[in-house]
Amino acid sequence: xxxxxxxxxxxxxxxxxxxxxxxxxxxxxxxxxxxxxxxxxxxxxxxxxxxxxxxxxxxxxxxxxxxxxxxxxxxxxxxxxxxxxxxxxxxxxxxxxxxxxxxxxxxxx
Numbered sequence: 001x002x003x004x005x006x007x008x009x010x011x012x013x014x015x016x017x018x019x020x021x022x023x024x025x026x027x028x029x030x031x032x033x034x035x036x037x038x039x040x041x042x043x044x045x046x047x048x049x050x051x052x053x054x055x056x057x058x059x060x061x062x063x064x065x066x067x068x069x070x071x072x073x074x075x076x077x078x079x080x081x082x083x084x085x086x087x088x089x090x091x092x093x094x095x096x097x098x099x100x101x102x103x104x105x106x107x108x109x
Contacts, residue, residue: 021059028054032072039075047072 002008028050035043051069054060 024050024054024057024059035072035075039072041076044072044076 002011028047031043031047031050035047048069051060051065055062055065
């Protein structure tokens with residue numbers, strides 16, 4: 001058993017993190033089971049999202065997540081892989097008008 005204050009706090013934190021990680025892994029396994037039963041783009045998206053979150057929360061190594069996502073993507077049927085995916089709109093870029101004053105400032109510098 002821990003003796004010092006910081007050791008006690010570390011034990012509390014590690015227990016909390018352990019419980020959070022275990023529940024997250026269970027959620028991920030359930031999503032993988034659903035995908036395994038019926039591989040489709042609709043069942044692949046939650047698995048992919050959970051794997052990305054696992055990397056963000058340092059539960060899985062990034063290479064492991066990339067490997068798993070690649071293997072799951074291969075299991076998709078060719079027709080399912082060709083379905084259009086709703087992508088996020090690309091951010092709009094600002095266009096800057098060049099004025100005569102800005103051209104003169106560039107020439108002077």
